[in-house]
Amino acid sequence: MAAVRLTPNGVTATLAGDLDLKPVVQVLDIKSISVNGPPGAAPRFRILVSDGTATTSTLLASQMCDLARSGLVRRGAIVQLTQYIVNNVNGRRAVVILNMEVLIPECDIIGNPVVAPESGVSNPNFMKVNQSNGVPQIGSMQGNTINSGITHTGNDPVIQRLMGGNSSNLVVRPSDSARAFQPTVQPPYRPAPNYKNHGTIMKNEAPARIIPISQLNPYQGRFAIKARVTAKGEIRRYHNAKGDGKVFSFDLLDSDGGEIRVTCFNALVDRFYEAVEVGKVYVVSRGNLKPAKKGYNHLNCEWEMFLENQSTVEFCPDEDCSIPAQRFSFTTIDRIEDSENNAILDVIGVVTSVSPTTTIQRKNGMETQKRAITLKDMSGRSVEVTMWGDFCNREGSQLQQMVESGVFPVLAVKAGKVNDYSGKSVGTISSSQLLINPDLAEAHCLRQWFDCGGRDASTQSISRDFTPAASRNEIRKTVSQIKDDGLGQGDKPDWVTVKAALTFLKTDSFCYTACPNMIGDRQCNKKVTKSDSGNWLCDKCNQEFPECDYRYLLQLQIQDHTGTTWATAFQESGQDLLGCSARDLYMFKENDDPRFSETLIQCLHQDYLLRLKVKEETYGDDRRIKNTVAKVERINPVVESRFLLDGISRLLASY
Structure with missing residues (x-):
């Protein structure tokens, strides 16, 4: 269990009237106490709390009694008092807890606390309760009757807080034998000399408790999770009505097998992207939980965490071996x-x-x-x-x-x-x-x-039209099958792989002059022409450039054992075929460099695996099939032999 730190002098400061402290204390005892009120009124609870040094008795407001009935608040529990009031009763201070958060359900008793001055714990009549409409009324008791010496009406703001706004029927009548207690309006707080500046636990800086991912919900207040990063996405950029932005996400897995996705936007991307590494363990706190969008989030968790400016992601140098590196649920x-x-x-x-x-x-x-x-x-x-x-x-x-x-x-x-x-x-x-x-x-x-x-x-x-040497769409065909099977005549192009040799290549116009202008992450690449100024003019960009780029536009003839056909190869495919850039080959030709012929000869009559896009196009009144080379691969004897053997095995299995 992680080390527990109670708020130093938390009991003393609370009794002194500091309503902003929100101390972390331990429950030493809890008892059901008698209630005078309407028939069937629910019992109330008194709890004895400690800061490790001092103790005081407190009363749970009616809306908090379910915590005691359910057993969530019990002896040894570590709790944080997030909302409470302090009353003066017969010269003593009385604390009524309006709201609190259970940090650790059970823990060994910390320290050797003693009764705090003015706590009223030693008074046997202290905190007996009379109830009207479920409202606690604190005062000196005679038997089971409150003798407060003062009348509260439904307009009293403190009673309204206790009643949740329903105090119209509340009247506490004075008794002649009672000593009046002070109204619940608090005097200005003067810090005790031994309390000021006692560390980071002061105010609401108590460390968030680490809880399993499976127990997360948006109503817990402060929490933290300790988990391993199992996946980290790339930074994605987007544009919407609010402008441009960026986002990335990472997945977490804890020791109980719970998984959750954490998402960061904009400035938080710069803050956390480099800090988060796959395989490392982190403690993540102060995140905002929202329902997960299952269309984009595959994790088995109903929530997704969004980090905010106050969020923290702290690396754990001693990685927890109880957290697995990954969680799989394999499907055959x-x-x-x-x-x-x-x-x-x-x-x-x-x-x-x-x-x-x-x-x-x-x-x-x-x-x-x-x-x-x-x-x-x-x-x-x-x-x-x-x-x-x-x-x-x-x-x-x-x-x-x-x-x-x-x-x-x-x-x-x-x-x-x-x-x-x-x-x-x-x-x-x-x-x-x-x-x-x-x-x-x-x-x-x-x-x-x-x-x-x-x-x-x-x-x-289970993936139809699949061959081991290619992807699902890379169907192996012969040259003659392109025509015989009527490929390319549908609404969409057909993609096939052909094993063929390059037998002829047109050299009069193997490249074109292209626009070098960058538009975002892409080059324009439109054809440019020389202007009167001697620069290269791009009609699309409406700009002139002193230099142009050269890109392949190859017309080539391919052949296999079934026939011959023409195909077109653009930049990447042409460079894979010839082994040099279009600019270099153009310069070889312009300078009558023998390397021009050598480059062309070395690629002729060689077998290639050509990935072809087959589509029927119209040229004037003529319709013809156009084959475009999308990918070029030189034959690997090992892979090709394995492909042929696999084809033989499938053929034999079909008989």
Whole structure:
């Protein structure tokens, strides 16, 4: 249990009338006390509290009695008094607790406290209660009757606070034998000499208690959670009616298995992004809880925490070994087939193939990388897992090297997203994690199964139109099949992979002059022409530039054993084919450099895997099929042999 610190001199200062202190004290005793009032009136409770040095008896207001009845407040509990009043009763001070917060339900008794002066604990008649409409009335007692010596009406502000606004029927009548007590209007507080400046626990600076994530709710007041960062998203920028902004999120896992997402906006991104590291343990406090949006948050928690200016994220240098590094709930591949589209799940399997990275253009015009792998498990099914962005170069490159060297690793995918387009597949999202050969019982079981015969076990893919050497859309076709199958004649283009050789390349116009202007993160790349001033003019940007860029626009002929066709290759594909930039090749040609011919010759009559976009286009009145090279890959004999053997195995299995 974490060290407990009670507010020094908290009892003395409270009795002195400091209503802003909010002391942290310990409950030494709790008793139900008699109540005179309407029939069936609920009992009241008196609790003896201590600051470790002094004790005093206090009375719970009616609205707080449920804490005592439920047992949440009991002997040894550490509580913080957040709202209370102090009355003068027969020359003694009496504390009525209007609101408090339970910090620790049970704890050993701290210190050797003694009765505080003017606490009234030794008075046997102190704090017997008469009740009218549930309102505590404190005074000197004769039997069970209050003799306060003063009449309170429903307009008394203190009584209104105790009554929650309902005090219209309250009248406490004076008794001739009673000594009047003072009204509850508090005198100005003069701090006790031995209390001033006693450390950071003063005022409301008591440390927030650490609670499990599973017990979080928005009504707890101050709290803290101790958890490990299991995932950290990239900084995303957005624009709305309030202007531009940025945001990032990270996921936390505590020792009880509870998970929650924490989100930071704008200035808090600068404050916490570099401080938060995946795998480290932190104590996070003063966050604002809001209902989680399940469309964007896959964690099994109904709340999401939003950090604010007063929030803290404190690193724990001695990491808690009781907090696991990650929590998985694996779904077997055969069950993925029945999962809903966009479902978030964990999957584990043996990697049997890895495709090369391809570059695609998103709807927003930005380019991103994509790579596909195949996972198989003991359910007799295999699935395509698509990696996006940085996953392609990090884990993707490592997986490709392992598979090409004959090592088939086990891969665990945390938080993959199900896609049901053309079968079922799993894709990475910003909060996904890929663990290669993890130290998990499921991974060891898969490893043993694969090495003891699972490698040769036949499996059925739940991702249709999938080949091991390519992603789901990279269907292997021959040149003749492009025409025979009527590819490219639909509303959307067809994407196919062709194994073919480059037999001819037009050299009269292999590149064009492009605009070098940067528009945001992208280059303009529109065609520019020379103006009368000798500069390069871009009609789109309406600007002139002293220098232009050169970009490939290659017209090439490809051929396989079934036929020949024409294709167009732009910048990235052209550079992959020729091995040099368009500017360099242009300069070779302008300067009659022999390297121009050498560059062209070395790429001719070589086999490539060409990723083609096939689409019918109209030129005047003529409609023709246009093949655009989206990706170029040189043939890897190991991967290609494995692809052919797998095709033979599938063919034999179909008979």
